[in-house]
Amino acid sequence: MDVRLFTLAEANALLPELKIQLARLQALVRELEHRLEALHLKKKEYRKRKHAGSGGRPEYGTEDPFFLDESRIEFLRMEAELIIGNFKRNGVLLKSVFPGLLDFPSVVDGKQVLICWKEGEERATCYHGWHDGYQGRRPHPDA
Structure with a gap:
């Protein structure tokens, strides 16, 4: 698989749209x-009521009381996966959702690096090595 390489200008040009996608994902x-928490509590309460009442077995043909909640959760999960896929399709590495942390593969001084942006920053101005992580950030020479 080919890795898309970004210049600092290209990374920053994508940021406005990526910030919108990140906010939606968050x-x-x-x-x-x-x-999920509400469904867990609902199932716990349902099991208590079923155990106290009818012996715990639903009757044949009884509607699944969790179907709608589980369907909504599945739809939300699929929508989140679509947004995550959009980052990948753009060649952007989503490193963290909270706080938002994005990396853009690049080359600086002949070495493959990652231009990095952290939520709250106006634009990307730093980079780090592929194995250095956020802690190894250095100012980008074009910033």
């Missing part, structure tokens, strides 16, 4: 977590 993840 909202989806929060909603997913909320819905």
Whole structure:
């Protein structure tokens, strides 16, 4: 698989759209977590009621009480995967959702590096080696 290489200008040109996608992904993840927690509590309460009442076996033909909740969760998961896939298709590495952390493969001084951007920064201005991580950030020579 070929890795797309970015200049600092190309990475920064993509950032406005990527920030929108990241914000949408963060909202989806929060909603997913909320819905999963609510579903877990709903199932726990349902098991308590079933155990106390009818012996725990649903009757034939009884509607699944969790179908709608589980379907919404699955739809949200698919939407999140689509957004994550958009980052990949653009050649951008999504390193963290919270806080947002993006890496853009690049070349500086003849070495393959990653231009990095962290949520809250106006634009990308630093880079690090592929194995250095965020802690190894250095100012980009074109910044």
